[in-house]
Amino acid sequence: MGREQEELWDAETAREYDTPGTGMFAPEVLGPTVERLAALADGGAALEFAIGTGRVAVPLARRGVPVTGIDLSRPMIDRLRAKADGATIPVVVGDMATATAPGTFRLVYLVFNTIANLLTQDAQVACFRNAARHLTPGGRFVIELWVPELRKLPPGRQAVVCRVETGYIGLDTYDTLHQHVVSHHFTFGAGRDARLFRTPHRYIWPAELDLMARLAGFALESRHADWNGTEFTAESPSHVSVYRLPHDG
Template sequence: MTSSDLWTAEAAERYDESSTAMFRPEVLDPTVDRLVGLACGGRVLELAVGTGRVAIPLAERGVDVSGIELSQPMVDRLHAKRPDLPVVVGDMAAATVPGEFSLVYLVFNTLGNLRTQAEQVACFRNAARHLGPGGRFLVEIGVPSLRRLPPGQTAVPFDVSDGHLGVDTYDLVGQQGTSHHWTREEDGRFRYGVHHYRYVWPEECDLMAQLAGLEPESRWSTWQGDPFTGDSESHVSVWRRP
């Protein structure tokens, strides 16, 4: 049994609308451009493919892309938009897709959906077993915002706007995080949603990659290739199978 939260039909129905900012060209285009370049014309596999925010534009660019996704309702939403995109329903730490890939990737913090270190290590190993020689594994994930925590406090706001309030709470011992979302509805009321995750440090990702037999290739703070520094709030990292 996976520790991941499972997206329900209701959550899948409103996922694209609630993630509108991630579909904006200035966000999505650099992501797709980078992945097309790293694929080098080969097959591509997205872990936690969701409703196809990234996979569908890749397919539209002529990339042979497949997916693995835990939530059947999310897959149904994807197939409503692109019926021919192959998706295996299952846990990204264990489910497999036939054949070899030149690129396997995880975007938008989805590695954290696996809420134990053992599952995250298994995910790296699962990615590695799908790669052909010289193939790459890419992860986009945030750097934990623990520096923002005042002494004795366990909550950090990450979005305060007219339509949404977002707050992360942390279990510093268990390396667990919970994102709390209060979203304003059309009638003025607020809908509460919650998402659980395990936060992971960049060096910890490197160790997981090493355990999977992968070698570090690059790390940026953005999809455009900006340098990763101590002040970066996220990273896009690439490891390669020898």
């Protein structure tokens, strides 16, 4: 992913990433994620691309699934190491589109929109191919990804407010020619000052994602709106898509 992404996921970001019990770490968010991934691993080992601080990997390993990770950010891995040692959750430092982890797996997974951190279509296709290289025949690749909100973008406007809550405003700016979006995260208190954190992404339509999967030898097995198995519709803001390699023979 390059130096830009390495600098983005630095020590300061890693320190602020974990929010135990709330947000992405809330039991109602994390519980269904871990249970579904454990079922999809089907008794085998799992590989997490962009494992980060272990938000999903740590509880999944405690659930009895052997987990290995790949991540580009050493500060994020350092945070993970405070929760689990290298024998419990081995991690390879590298780009999820190209890095190789030892062993083979029944499941490879990418959560919380992370494939969009790869900023070109070529890199995203390479990520699918890298997942396929790590999987046994019949293995699954699971991606959690948001649906681009272009229907909210009137002609001539480039920005969409994606979330507003106490002390936080999220704003996405779109470059529709190149399928790029930059998420602007504004956090603030009662005073006049605010803090801005920006993350660049390349957005992917579900149909384009399915074609990437086919190029890597996968077929779509299922798509739901969330980890609980809610039906995916035209109004769903995100999806959990499960791709599977063919069995031998």
